[in-house]
Amino acid sequence: MGDAAWWQRGVIYQIYPRSFMDSDGDGVGDLPGILARLDHLTWLGVDALWLSPVHPSPMDDFGYDISDYTGVDPVFGTLDDLDRLVVAAHGRGLRVLLDWVPNHTSDRHPWFQASRASRDDPKRDWYIWRDPRPGGGPPTNWLRYVGDSAWRWDEPTGQYYYRVFLDSQPDLNWRNPQVQEAMFDTLRFWLARGIDGFRIDALVALVEDDRLRDNPPNPRYRPGEDFPYMRELSVWNIDRPETRELTARMRKVVDEVGDDRVLLAELGVPLEQTVAYYGGAGGGIQVPFNFELLSAAWDARGIAGYIDRYLAALPAGAWPNWVLGNHDSPRVASRLGPAQARVAAMLLLTLPGTPILYQGDELGLEDVPIPDEEALDPIARLVPGRGRDPERTPMPWDAGPGGGFTSGRPWLPLGEGNLARSVAAQRGDPASMLTLHRRLLRLRRRVPALVGGRYEPVEAAGDVLAFLRGDDDQRYLVALNLGPDPTRLAVPDPAAGGRVLVSTRPGRDGEAVGGVLELRGDEGVVVG
Ligand code: GLC
Ligand code: MG
Numbered sequence: 001m002g003d004a005a006w007w008q009r010g011v012i013y014q015i016y017p018r019s020f021m022d023s024d025g026d027g028v029g030d031l032p033g034i035l036a037r038l039d040h041l042t043w044l045g046v047d048a049l050w051l052s053p054v055h056p057s058p059m060d061d062f063g064y065d066i067s068d069y070t071g072v073d074p075v076f077g078t079l080d081d082l083d084r085l086v087v088a089a090h091g092r093g094l095r096v097l098l099d100w101v102p103n104h105t106s107d108r109h110p111w112f113q114a115s116r117a118s119r120d121d122p123k124r125d126w127y128i129w130r131d132p133r134p135g136g137g138p139p140t141n142w143l144r145y146v147g148d149s150a151w152r153w154d155e156p157t158g159q160y161y162y163r164v165f166l167d168s169q170p171d172l173n174w175r176n177p178q179v180q181e182a183m184f185d186t187l188r189f190w191l192a193r194g195i196d197g198f199r200i201d202a203l204v205a206l207v208e209d210d211r212l213r214d215n216p217p218n219p220r221y222r223p224g225e226d227f228p229y230m231r232e233l234s235v236w237n238i239d240r241p242e243t244r245e246l247t248a249r250m251r252k253v254v255d256e257v258g259d260d261r262v263l264l265a266e267l268g269v270p271l272e273q274t275v276a277y278y279g280g281a282g283g284g285i286q287v288p289f290n291f292e293l294l295s296a297a298w299d300a301r302g303i304a305g306y307i308d309r310y311l312a313a314l315p316a317g318a319w320p321n322w323v324l325g326n327h328d329s330p331r332v333a334s335r336l337g338p339a340q341a342r343v344a345a346m347l348l349l350t351l352p353g354t355p356i357l358y359q360g361d362e363l364g365l366e367d368v369p370i371p372d373e374e375a376l377d378p379i380a381r382l383v384p385g386r387g388r389d390p391e392r393t394p395m396p397w398d399a400g401p402g403g404g405f406t407s408g409r410p411w412l413p414l415g416e417g418n419l420a421r422s423v424a425a426q427r428g429d430p431a432s433m434l435t436l437h438r439r440l441l442r443l444r445r446r447v448p449a450l451v452g453g454r455y456e457p458v459e460a461a462g463d464v465l466a467f468l469r470g471d472d473d474q475r476y477l478v479a480l481n482l483g484p485d486p487t488r489l490a491v492p493d494p495a496a497g498g499r500v501l502v503s504t505r506p507g508r509d510g511e512a513v514g515g516v517l518e519l520r521g522d523e524g525v526v527v528g
Contacts, residue, residue, distance in 0.1 A: 006095060007197070007262040007286065008319050009451050010047025011349070011441060012356045014199075016327045017054050017076055018062060019394040020359060022406035029394065029405070031077035035085045037397070038092060040423060044362060044434075045441035048095035050199050050264065052327060054082065058108050060168045060378060062392075064099075064201060065106035069186035086194045095196035097264065102183050103205045104169040111182075112170050119157050128162035128173050128208065141214045142237045146382040147228020150237065164205045164237070166378060174207050174246060184253045191254065197262035200250070200285070203277070204267050206243040209236035228383060239269050244276060247284045262286050264321075264356075271313055278318040287321045287354060293344070294329045298336055300465040300482045304457060307351065307467075311455060320353025325361045331391050334367040339522035342436055342504035343480050346524040349440040350469060350478045352455040357437075360395055360418075363426060364433035368393040368415035376412065398424035431506040439502050443526065449474055450526075464489050464519065476501075479517055480524035489517045491527075498527040 021033030031054065041049060053063035054076040063073070072079050089096050105112055114123035130139040130151070138151035144164045151160040152167050163170045172179050187198065215232040247265070254261045264287040267274050277288035292306050314320060324344055325332045333341040341364050348355045367390035372380045380387025393412045396419050397404030403414045403422060426432035444450050449470035458466035463483030468475045477498065479489050491513060500511045504524040513527045 004452055005260060005262070005286075006047060007354060010095070010354065011045075011444070012048045012050055012097070012264070012287075012354060013041060013044075013046040014050050014052070014326060014356060014358045016052045016359055016392055018052075018411060019392055019405075021395065021397070022402075022408065022410070025406060025408040026075070027406050027408040027411045028075050030075065031072070031081035031085050035081070035088055038088060038094070041094060042092050044438055045445065046094070046357065048097055048196065049089065050097035050356075051099060053099045053101060053201075058106055058168065060106070060166055062377070064101055065104070065166065065169050066101050067106040067109045069183075070189045083193060090194065096194075097197045097199055097262070098190055098195050099201055100187065100198040101201040102172065102174070103202045104163060104165060104171045107168040107170055111172075115170075116154060116157065116161075119159070125176050126173055126179050127170050129157075129159045130162070130212070131159055140212045140236070141232065142208070142234070143215075143229040143232055145227070145229050146379065147231065162208065164202070171205070171208070175210065175242070180246070180249070184249070187250070187253050188256075191257045191261060196260070197254065197264065200263060200265040203247070203265040203285075204239040204243060204269055204273075205237070206246060207240045209240065212236075227386070239267075239273055244279070244284070247277060248279055251279065251283055251285070265289060267291070271310060275310075275313045275315060275318065278315050282315075282317045286319065287356075289323050289356070290321050290353075291323055293322055293324050293348070294326070298340060298344075298482055300460065300463050300480070303347075303482075304460075304465050304467075307455070308457060311352070320351070321356060322348055322351050322353055323356045324348045325358035325391070326356075327358070327392050328388055329391060331365055331367045332361055333364045334390075338364055338366075338433075339484070339504075340482065342433060343482060343522060343524040345433070345437055346440060346478065346502070346504055346526065347465070347480055349437075349444060350450055350476075350526060352451075352453070352469065358391075362434055362437040363396070363418075363421045363423065365393075365396075365418045365421060366415070367391055368413055368418060370412070393418065396422035398422050436502070436504060440526075443502060447476065447528065449476055458489070458492050460489055462487060468492065474528070476526060476528035477513075477517075478524070478526050479519060481519040481522060484521040486521055487519050489519065491515055491517050501526045501528050 018029050020029040021037045022029050023032040055066045056068040056071045056073045057063045057065050072082050086096050111123050111126050114121050115127045138149045142150040144150040153160050161170050213236045215236050218233045221231050263285045265285045266289055274288050277285045332344055370389040372384050375387040375389050377387045377389045394405040394410045394414050396414050403419050426434035453470040456468040460466045466479040470476050498513050500508045
């Protein structure tokens with residue numbers, strides 16, 4: 001592990017800036033707020049923070065609709081604030097990653113304004129404009145994310161433009177070399193300011209088929225259950241070979257400044273396609289997000305099987321990663337319940353590879369119910385029941401008004417339940433979710449075997465998921481009970497004689513472990 005990169009050893013913490021800390025009382029989190037709360041991150045023991053977008057934006061998609069890639073939106077502060085945050089974070093040994101949204105801009109970006117103005121504008125070809133099909137109607141049958149046509153008719157110049165997300169998020173034309181260079185320059189801009197890497201948004205949507213072939217229907221589509229775009233198999237507009245080629249060029253741009261910068265990418269495609277993004281000879285994305293834990297049925301055998309398949313599918317030299325929560329998915333504590341959320345945290349932080357932790361999951365925050373009629377997320381209006389406000393509510397820092405998040409009116413409610421889960425309420429409590437995270441993060445730092453050691457599955461039945469981490473000198477047993485009933489596990493030899501280092505349930509530290517390990521309901525333990 002001596003020569004592992006920081007992003008291999010480290011834990012990446014996702015900050016949703018609107019909801020982390022508000023410094024000026026407008027109810028929306030900002031960069032000075034993050035700066036003021038860096039203590040939390042160092043105390044917790046994470047290694048890097050990835051900020052969801054902070055660039056100028058009309059905020060139709062709360063920052064994922066960017067109108068200037070090299071600025072900072074006034075709601076978050078100034079470029080100076082961001083520079084100050086980077087310096088302060090670096091001073092504490094924390095890396096800073098930005099979100100890079102290359103697939104689409106805001107429709108208020110000057111590039112699109114020019115592109116839209118006339119068919120002859122030099123920027124016309126920076127976006128994807130097409131005539132109707134010969135018989136009329138959209139050029140292809142491709143669906144956008146929310147399930148209707150991905151083509152949007154634009155009256156003034158009488159053509160459709162392509163957009164996979166909102167109307168106000170037109171897709172860039174990545175086949176155009178000028179677009180490529182302009183966007184690579186935005187990476188260079190931030191790298192020169194000391195940014196340690198990027199999380200690439202919606203990477204698989206980057207390039208579309210230039211022959212405009214129609215997608216086939218998806219025979220396995222489950223109406224009501226699946227997202228509406230899944231009616232068809234998006235083979236011609238998602239995850240095209242050209243996108244994978246472009247990632248090699250993104251990587252080159254990042255490597256120009258040194259080999260300690262990192263690219264993470266949001267993909268959301270099946271395992272075999274995900275691992276292809278590592279690229280030949282490791283020249284692609286270092287951390288292509290592995291989203292399995294976001295949606296997997298909470299079933300010990302199923303998860304054990306997935307871990308094996310995932311690790312086996314990794315190309316030589318590829319480093320694994322695990323994502324348990326983000327700003328687009330229901331909170332883990334709401335999906336699994338508070339007791340199993342603790343087990344899930346232990347899993348996240350003991351699996352081989354880089355864990356990605358979403359702000360507030362260390363507190364066990366739950367979704368705050370927000371009815372679709374009151375939702376701010378536009379997705380709630382386009383796909384009822386799928387709004388993402390519930391997992392984006394502000395961090396509760398203490399019991400004060402505004403939960404210590406804001407002196408004003410928070411842009412989303414903090415939620416009564418989550419107010420009781422504040423940082424202040426949990427910090428001194430040895431049994432809290434927050435303390436559990438801190439202990440696991442400390443254990444990772446102390447025990448390199450948990451980070452870089454081998455992974456060996458341990459035979460288990462029923463609700464038990466168990467594995468060994470380590471090398472020949474020292475091995476650690478991780479045993480997780482994914483069910484509510486007490487159970488037991490036959491301890492494989494190398495771990496027998498160890499002690500409980502951490503349990504997800506209080507009252508067991510230091511307990512000697514023999515040949516049989518008793519697990520209480522909803523209990524996970526690390527033995528070493
Ligand atoms: C990604 C982001 C999501 C955003 C979408 C469009 O999926 O995570 O929040 O809405 O891209 O940019
Ligand atoms: Mg695209």
